Amino acid sequence: MMGKSGLLAVMGWRNLWRNPRRTGLILVAVGIGVWSTLSFTALLQAWSASSLQTALIDMTGQGQIHARGYLDNPGVAHRMAPPRASLKALLKRPEVQQWASRVRVPAAIQSAYETLPVSLIGIDPAREQGLSFIATAVSAGQPLASADSPGILLGRELARRLRIKVGQRIVLMSQDANGALAERGFKVNGLFSATRQAEKRYVFVGIRQAQSMLGIGQSITGIAFNLHNINHLSRFLGQLRQVVPKLDVQSWETLRPVAKAVSQLSNSFILMWIFIIFVLMALGIVNTLLMSLHERVRELALLQALGLRPNLIFTQVMMESALVVLLGVVLGMVLAAVTVLAFHNGLNLGFLARGSEWLGAGQVLYPRLNISQFLGIGALIWVLGFTASLLPAWRIVHRVPIEAINRSPS
Amino acid sequence: MNDNALQAIVSCRHLNKQYGQGEMAVHALQDVDLDIRAGEFVSLSGPSGSGKTTLLNHLGGLDRPTSGEVTVAGHRLSELDKGELADLRLNKIGFVFQAFNLIPVLSAYENVEFILQLQGEHARQRRARSGEMLAEVGLQGLGERRPGQLSGGQQQRVAIARAMASTPAIVFADEPTANLDTAAMDELLALMSRLNKSRGMTFCIASHDPRVIEYTLRQVRMRDGRIEVDERA
Numbered sequence: 001m002m003g004k005s006g007l008l009a010v011m012g013w014r015n016l017w018r019n020p021r022r023t024g025l026i027l028v029a030v031g032i033g034v035w036s037t038l039s040f041t042a043l044l045q046a047w048s049a050s051s052l053q054t055a056l057i058d059m060t061g062q063g064q065i066h067a068r069g070y071l072d073n074p075g076v077a078h079r080m081a082p083p084r085a086s087l088k089a090l091l092k093r094p095e096v097q098q099w100a101s102r103v104r105v106p107a108a109i110q111s112a113y114e115t116l117p118v119s120l121i122g123i124d125p126a127r128e129q130g131l132s133f134i135a136t137a138v139s140a141g142q143p144l145a146s147a148d149s150p151g152i153l154l155g156r157e158l159a160r161r162l163r164i165k166v167g168q169r170i171v172l173m174s175q176d177a178n179g180a181l182a183e184r185g186f187k188v189n190g191l192f193s194a195t196r197q198a199e200k201r202y203v204f205v206g207i208r209q210a211q212s213m214l215g216i217g218q219s220i221t222g223i224a225f226n227l228h229n230i231n232h233l234s235r236f237l238g239q240l241r242q243v244v245p246k247l248d249v250q251s252w253e254t255l256r257p258v259a260k261a262v263s264q265l266s267n268s269f270i271l272m273w274i275f276i277i278f279v280l281m282a283l284g285i286v287n288t289l290l291m292s293l294h295e296r297v298r299e300l301a302l303l304q305a306l307g308l309r310p311n312l313i314f315t316q317v318m319m320e321s322a323l324v325v326l327l328g329v330v331l332g333m334v335l336a337a338v339t340v341l342a343f344h345n346g347l348n349l350g351f352l353a354r355g356s357e358w359l360g361a362g363q364v365l366y367p368r369l370n371i372s373q374f375l376g377i378g379a380l381i382w383v384l385g386f387t388a389s390l391l392p393a394w395r396i397v398h399r400v401p402i403e404a405i406n407r408s409p410s
Numbered sequence: 411m412n413d414n415a416l417q418a419i420v421s422c423r424h425l426n427k428q429y430g431q432g433e434m435a436v437h438a439l440q441d442v443d444l445d446i447r448a449g450e451f452v453s454l455s456g457p458s459g460s461g462k463t464t465l466l467n468h469l470g471g472l473d474r475p476t477s478g479e480v481t482v483a484g485h486r487l488s489e490l491d492k493g494e495l496a497d498l499r500l501n502k503i504g505f506v507f508q509a510f511n512l513i514p515v516l517s518a519y520e521n522v523e524f525i526l527q528l529q530g531e532h533a534r535q536r537r538a539r540s541g542e543m544l545a546e547v548g549l550q551g552l553g554e555r556r557p558g559q560l561s562g563g564q565q566q567r568v569a570i571a572r573a574m575a576s577t578p579a580i581v582f583a584d585e586p587t588a589n590l591d592t593a594a595m596d597e598l599l600a601l602m603s604r605l606n607k608s609r610g611m612t613f614c615i616a617s618h619d620p621r622v623i624e625y626t627l628r629q630v631r632m633r634d635g636r637i638e639v640d641e642r643a
Contacts (some may be wrong), residue, residue, distance in 0.1 A: 007527050014515035298510050305472055305507075306572075307500025307528060309493050 004312065012319035015292075022288055027328045029284045033277040034332020034381050039339045041270050041377060042367035046347070048266040050365050055259035056252055057133040058198055059104075059121065061224035062233050064255060065240065066248045070221060071255075075105050076177050079219040086243050091225060095232055099225035100127035103210040107174035109154075109203060111162035118158065118203045120174055122210025125149070131226055133194050134204055141166035141190030149206040151189025155199025159191050166190060172203065176215045184213045274380065281381070282388035289321060289389055293396040300397065310397055317393040318386070325385035329378045337374070343367045418445035418481075419579045419612055420469050425478035427464055427635075438464040439475070440635040446580065446614055451606040453623045454616040456632035462616040463584055465632065469614065470503050470582045471495045483579045500528055504573025504581035508588045511569035512557040518544060518568045519553035525576045543571035547601055563594030570601060580612040587622055599625045 016023045056062060065087075070078035082101060083091065091099045103122035108115055124147040128135040134143075134153065144153060152172070154164065164170055169187050176182035186205060193199065211217060227233055233251055240249045253260040293300070303313050346364040427439040438461050446452055446469075454462040467473040468480055471487050480487045483502045490498060499505075512521045522540040531539070544553050547567040557565055566586055573581045583602070587595040603625055605611045615622060623629050631639040 004528065007524070011513070011515055018515065299513065302507070302510065302513065304496065305470075305499060305505050306525060307496050307498075307503075309496045311493075 005315070008312065008316040009319050009323075012316055012323055015296075015320050016324055019292065022292065023324055026285060026288050026324050027331055030281055030325055030328025030381070030385060031331035031335060033281045034329050034378060035335040035339065036332075037270075037274055037277050037381065038333065038336030038369060038374065038377055039367070040273050041373065042336070042340045042369045043347070043365065044266040044269055045369070046365035046367045048263045049368075051262040052252075052259050054195070055256040056226070057131075058195065058256075059102075059132050059134075059202065059224070060252050060255050061099075061131055062226045062230055063224070063237055063240075063249065063251050065223040065225075065244065066221065066250075068246070068248045071248060071250070074221065075175060076214050076216055076219075076221070079103075079177075079216050079221050080247060082218050082220055083223060087223075087240075090239060090243050091223070095227050095229065095236065097226045097228045098127065098129065098131040099223060100124060100131055101207065101220040101223050103207055103214065103216070103219075103221050105174050105210075105214065105221065107172055107203070109158070109162065110171040110173065111164050111168075113163045114161055116158065116161060118172075119201050120172060120210060121202055121204050122207035123147070123204055124207050131224060133198065134192060134202075137192040137194050138190040139193040141188065143190055144204060144206055147206045147208045149189065150187065150209060151205075152186035153190050153192055153204040154188055155202060156191050156193055157196060157199035158201075158203070159188070161200075164188055172205070172213070174214060176213075178215065182213050182215065184209075274377070274384075277381065278384045278388075281385055285321065285325065285385055285388045286392050289317075289392045290396065293317065293392070314393055314397045317397060318389060321389035321393065322382075322386050325382055325389075328385070329382045332381075333374065333378050336369075340367050340369055417447055419448050420480070420482050420614070421445040422465075422469060422480045423478055425465070425468060425480065426476045427461075427468065427473070428476045437635050439468065439478075442478070442635070442637055444469075444630065444637065444640075446612065448579070448612055449606070449610045450612055450614075451603065451625075451627040452612075452614045452630060453626035453628070454614065454630050454632060455618055455623050456638070457618065460632040461635040462618075462632050464635075466582050466584050466614065466616045470505060471499055500525065501576065502579045504576065504578040506566060506569045506573055506581060506583035506586045508585040509562075512565055512572075514557050517554050517556055518549060518560065518564075518571075521557070521568055522572045522575050525572055529576060539575055540571075543575045544568070546574065546605075547571045548597075561594070562589050563591075563598060566590065566594075566598050567601065570598075570605070574605065574609075574611065580614060583613060583615040583617075585617055585619075586615065587617065587619060595619075595621065 067078045067080040100123065103120075105120050107118050107120035109118045123134065123144070125135070125144045126146070138153060139156070142151075144151060152170065154162070154170075159165065162170065166188050169185050171183055171185050173181060173183040192204075207220070211219065227236055237249055237251055300313060304310070343366075346366050348364050422442055422444050425439050425442040426437070429436045429438060442465060444465070454465060456462050464473070468475055469482070471480070471482060471490075474488075482498060485498055487495065487498075513524060516524060519537075519540050522543050523536045526536040526539060541550070541553065544550060547570055549564060549567055549571065552560065552564065557568070560568065569586075570581070587598055590598060599622060602613055602615070606613055613626075615626060617623065626643070628642045629639065630637055
């Protein structure tokens with residue numbers, strides 16, 4: 001049995017199609033609003049995720065452990081002992097995806113043509129798998145085979161500036177443990193491709209070669225690690241700090257504040273976009289609803305004359321609004337789903353060339369929206385659209401004089 | 411309250427309606443007293459601006475007087491709030507207006523059912539009663555049509571069917587024949603007259619058309635917001 005609300009819903013639905021063009025305009029406006037919000041959110045999240053990923057694999061990891069003072073003055077003076085059993089036990093727990101000890105100090109590299117400042121990074125290549133870009137970035141020559149490998153890896157940009165090719169030799173200079181100049185010749189094992197900054201800045205050698213050159217024995221300058229689930233990072237950092245209270249344990253958010261800012265910025269952009277959409281949509285809905293209701297003043301007066309209480313007339317008007325906004329939201333969600341699915345395999349920003357790198361993201365973005373975001377944003381815009389209808393509906397319903405029934409038809 | 415008022419379905423005492431103030435004031439109703447008893451077939455006539463529609467609106471609870479009192483089925487309208495007035499109109503009063511009587515998005519059946527639905531009738535009873543009412547006004551077979559698919563006379567008959575459906579104490583009709591041709595007008599008046607005689611329905615019709623007035627059994631003639639003549643045929 002159809003009750004009063006059923007009757008009002010039927011009337012609301014049919015009223016929508018009395019002026020298909022006007023209803024169509026609202027549908028399009030709301031649909032575009034929802035589509036743009038969802039698509040924009042998916043794109044921003046892809047940008048944010050890409051920026052984070054770029055930051056993490058850029059020798060950062062989700063977290064790092066250093067001797068105190070190293071982050072302010074990264075040199076061998078602030079080295080630390082290799083991880084002890086208690087720290088190793090923690091780093092070998094199942095939630096840790098990968099960890100690696102590193103030696104990283106400022107250095108200078110010299111070829112026959114040029115001397116340039118670099119960041120010398122001693123690595124154990126096997127441990128960098130899944131932790132940093134260098135594990136997969138060698139695009140010419142050979143990667144380092146082990147922690148003892150005698151060669152060096154240069155970025156393509158650095159090699160271009162030094163005018164060096166694979167197989168040629170360079171000299172690396174840095175300050176050793178005693179404060180004296182340490183220098184060693186290396187044969188270029190391979191060239192890597194990465195971000196322009198990484199290609200210019202980093203040189204990689206086996207960690208034992210670095211320790212030997214710098215005269216620091218088994219010491220290291222830091223440990224980087226990744227967890228399987230980044231959401232557990234905060235808890236894990238707390239456990240690390242308990243095990244190594246004298247060391248400096250930091251998350252990627254502290255180490256790469258720009259990446260954190262990008263993440264926060266994308267959330268702010270999403271909120272700002274929703275606000276803009278809400279304002280535009282609200283203006284459209286209020287204007288259209290008022291036009292529609294003003295044209296139906298006599299009909300609203302008739303409903304009152306027949307004994308429909310004002311609150312039921314208000315309910316009917318709100319049902320109309322809720323229905324049209326709901327249809328618009330569904331339309332927008334379908335369009336957004338199609339858009340996101342269309343770029344499921346990645347949106348290539350190659351046309352921006354290095355611009356995408358400047359934005360902190362990789363060249364390919366992967367727009368994604370989970371179902372809760374999808375439904376949540378759709379529901380939020382529906383509620384906002386519904387809310388925007390409240391005032392005009394209330395005003396018109398409470399201001400329509402019942403005597404309007406006697407007005408001449410226009 | 412005198413005997414007439416006690417027996418009346420609708421009555422008004424010292425009814426005044428003033429629009430505007432001071433020198434610009436228009437006295438649409440001036441000290442009007444009227445009683446309408448059950449089963450009466452009353453016309454309110456008079457020239458344009460005489461106050462017949464204003465009086466009808468006040469008697470039907472569509473407007474509030476400047477002073478005076480209207481009583482409908484024992485309820486003093488001045489004591490009712492907006493919602494209670496709506497309930498009174500729903501349950502005690504039927505309306506037939508000059509035009510734009512029907513809800514355009516509902517079929518003839520649904521327009522008649524509308525009132526019953528608001529009154530909380532069950533679906534089966536609503537459907538049966540709507541069909542009965544439409545048949546009574548000679549519109550069987552046209553129930554699924556929307557107002558735009560009906561002629562003016564048919565629309566007015568649907569409005570009468572709707573007014574009858576809730577068995578109101580009185581039906582107020584404001585110029586119900588104004589937009590109809592002669593044949594449709596005669597049919598409508600004959601219908602109202604028949605319903606008055608056969609079902610004892612009380613009608614109060616505001617009209618300036620002499621042919622409408624001839625049909626009614628009591629003629630109330632107005633001029634300048636006052637009742638000038640009140641006579642029974």
